[in-house]
Amino acid sequence: MKMEMIKLDIRKAACFLAEGAVEGMEKQTKAAHKALEDGTSKGSDFLGWLHLPSSLTPEFLQDIKTTADTLRRECDTIVVAGIGGSYLGARAVIEALGNSFAWLTNKGENPNILFAGNNIGEDYLAELLAYLKGRRFGVINISKSGTTTETALAFRLLRSLCEEERGKETARRVIVAITDAKKGAARTTADKEGYKSYVIPDNVGGRFSVLTPVGLLPIACAGFDIDLLVKGAADMEKHAAEAPYAENIAEQYAAVRNLLYAGGKKIEVLANFQPKLHFMNEWWKQLYGESEGKELKGIFPAAVDFTTDLHSMGQWLQEGERTIFETVISVEQSEHELRFPHDEENLDGLNFLEGKRIDEVNRMAELGTQIAHVDGGVPNIRIVLPRLDAYYLGQLIYFFELGCGISGNVLGVNPFNQPGVEAYKKNMFALLSKPGYEAESEAIRERLKKEA
Ligand code: PA5
Secondary structure, eight states: OOOOOOEEEOHHHHTTSOTTHHHHTHHHHHHHHHHHHHTOSTTGGGOTTTTHHHHOOHHHHHHHHHHHHHHHHHOSEEEEEOOGGGTHHHHHHHHHHSOTTHHHHOOSSSOEEEEESSOOOHHHHHHHHHHHTTSOEEEEEEESSSOOHHHHHHHHHHHHHHHHHHOHHHHHHHEEEEEOSSOSHHHHHHHHHTOEEEEOOTTSOGGGOTTSHHHHHHHHHTTOOHHHHHHHHHHHHHHHHHSOGGGOHHHHHHHHHHHHHHTTOOEEEEEESSGGGHHHHHHHHHHHHHHHOBTTBOOEEEEEETTGGGGTTHHHHHHSOSOEEEEEEEEEEOSSOOBOOOOTTOTTSOGGGTTOBHHHHHHHHHHHHHHHHHHTTOOEEEEEEEESSHHHHHHHHHHHHHHHHHHHHHHTSOTTOOGGGHHHHHHHHHHTTOTTOHHHHHHHHHHHHHHO
16 A cells, blocks of 8 residues: 655734744754754653664564464453553554444453553443453553552552462463563563563653553554554654655744744644544543643643534634634544435425535535634644555654654643643542551641632
């Protein structure tokens, strides 16, 4: 199959900017990109993702596939325990490539992939454990720090059930850890129990880790082609390193969104017209939100699934406060062919669509929405994928990662840290009387008493 590069169309956004504004950003954007390449940007000790796709060896990928084969052979269900960057990338790819009803129709050719460790919902966990009871399941425990409460809690429950249901010996074969090389509880347990384990490189932050074992192992377990995913990312890496500014889609994206932001467009709404891309939106939201939202600045990343959300958020998008712009992931070709059916009575008046591909109707919904939103004052950026396959998803992932790194540098923040995430954890631990938090516990209880 012919491989192309995914495309970026900024014309319907550039028309909201002063003439020549995008061209005028060349020097600043190139410098922001170069600062990543030279390792001189803020957070430069977290640039391991930048040349990751091209540095993954066939031997490394084979090792991931061998581990995936073991899990696939020994398990009907695999639970991926992780939160934030430790699960969203894998889920985004698995859902984008999978059959929407795989878990209902699965005839055993692929294990079902479930996700846990990304919430503290008692009902969620209890219902998950009840589902897993009596099943041949395995666990991929993913945590870079190895100490994240949500993931550690789920892992305690899953490990204990796995050992109980499958015996300690089998549990050792079907539990895999992906964590730090040396520190954290996940590492200690893996080493003590002799689990197969992978290291998350020190210089790759969670939200940039989908092309490490964090994303690759679950994706391979689900039966998808990680070689092709990595090839797509590596081709985008090459494109981004070589393309001049006018053709460099990561640089163009970073430049346009910063210009829009400076002009008062404070919210970027990522939209898709394919329900399978829902978790790609979620992954993107984390990538951009955690990377740019700091120092009291940063575009707020929001996401919608169209046409579903045109019936919930459509009114706001069309006529609400004009502080938004829209970025649409557009897929040119669907996998299946289905045509609008004829209905003798034509009670819904839709026979004029008879015989048309459903995809064409969707495409017209997309175009109609673009025209309406642009007319309504919403700048529109389009990212065009020829198909939803592993190769183009690999390109898309790297494009978004690089666009994010460049964009954060243009904005002037450190895109690779997330100091703000600690605030809720500190309060939660104080409220739960974690040892070492005695002073915080007292202070927060005093405060709650006063506020009561
Ligand atoms: O991007 C990030 O760094 C975060 O979202 C982390 O991935 C998330 O907090 C999970 O952390 P850990 O992998 O240490 O459990």
